[in-house]
Amino acid sequence: MRAAACWLAAVLVVLLAPAGASSADETPYALVRLERVATALKADPLFVDDELVDLVDRGERGRIKKAIRKTGERLGMPVFVIVIPNPPDSEADGRDDVFLHWLHGQLGRDGLYLMVDEDANLEVVPFQVPRELGHFVIPQSLANPADRKEPFVGLVPRIEQAFAEVLDAPSAAPGTPELYSEADPFGEEPPPREPEIWGPFFGGLLVLGPIAAVLLLLLLVLGRGVYRMWRRPPTASDQPRVRRLHAQAEKELTRLAALLPPPEEAEGGPVALRSYDAARIVYDDVGPRPKARDDEAALDLVGVIVLARQGREVLEKGLLRPLAPCRVNPLHGPGILKRPVVGLPAGKICRSCADADARERVRRVLRLPGGRRYHEVKEGRWQRGFGGQDLAKRVLESLGVG
């Protein structure tokens, strides 16, 4: 097929050397098919390509030729009908209007050109036809087949109708519709898209980067919060849960029990024993499953922890008397520095609380599950807090044991 086309091309170049240049400035190879069709059209105004030959039978061809003849006579100009596939990779980029314009350039003859592509779409381009025609020449309903599944059914009436549209248009000075856009340059299709650098860059710089930074910060803050919540012992929390207090109290009791009975020479032995007794009784009073919102149980358990620690400290450090716990939060451990805390009676507080500023100190005061601060409780065993020289004795007295 190609050799035939080449041969035809050679003949055409010899015959029509000046006309060949009008189909854009394409390479000779790009014009192979146009030349083939142009040569055929010189002999017969109806061209049916071999690939579509099965779709247009002899009878239909006769009727199309008749329509061509009649229309040509009435227009006084040549009429051409070209039935040819025009896939997207054709020289005309799959565009039927481009194909007809290039074919017109190749053939070098004005007249009415009608093209039928492989989907039976009609494309009509009048070259210097003396009729007033719109840009699309024929209505869209006529240009596209009625039934996409059987596109070639009713082709001849559609062609006849298209011719009638042109003939019935009002007379005007000869004109040619303009081709508003050309096909891609041959061999450069599709034009490779260069990477976009500045769009993504500024998108990242102005939008994504800042958003990511803010999210990262939020995540860090959140992560820090979660980490602290999990890692901090309940004693370090400002509002420990009853369950954790219970577990901590049990642990502290066990640690103290491990040191008992105290050695003979230990000076704080009786204090430690007293602390243990008090803690043990209170702990047992609370029961194995205190309620989560039980303020009284929470206070009792804080007391157990403080007592058990005091007893242990006395033995471990060889003290005579127990150390009073931090005034801000008794779970912090012994108070060692005297600092004022707004709303609390004067007393010693731990180093960490001493390091905090005044507002932070107030914030750190131990809270009960119900939300009250521990020193706001004005009834029961712990109304005087956890301070004092001998907490264990006071507790035992309140229990009626001492």
Place this chain on the structure above:
Amino acid sequence: MSLFVWFCSAPAWADREKSNADLLAERLAEKPVLVTDHELREIPEGTAERLEQALSGLGVPYFVVVRSSGIHFDERKTPDELAVLLHERLQKDGIYLVTDARGSGTARQYGGSWPVERAWGVAGRELSYDAGVAQQVERFVEILRAPDVEARLKEVREAPESAYAKRSRERDRAEMRALVLGSVLGAAVVLVPLCVSLVRKRVRR
């Protein structure tokens, strides 16, 4: 009598419209490689010569039709049907290859039992989708000329990345780099002053 026969047979012969297969067979009889000119942007110049050169290495007759791709209508013959029709009309032994410009098609051999159909499929699978019909025919011939064709057919060769895919991958990468670089700078613009002020506050306290 002879006039009668002529009279009866002539219209019958004349009425029979030449189908696409008839026209192709006529042209194949003259030239064994037909390449469509409907897809000049897809099929590079000189493809027919490349096909002939590759196939002549097989040492058997061959008939090749490269049709245009992307055309669908009910009357259009499948590559298989067309290969059979072409053989019926030509009545010649040899390899019949009917394909489109993208290598979607089939191969048949008459008067021989080479695994041409499988070879054509394997050749297509071993190449990227945009390799083109010429490269696929060359691979097809290479497979059929392998010392052990069966082993060669079973050998699984990965299809290389298509030029288009490679280009778009590189483009995506470049764009992603730009995005990441921009994001890092944008994040730094927000984070650095924040961190500096935080550190200063800590130091002051």
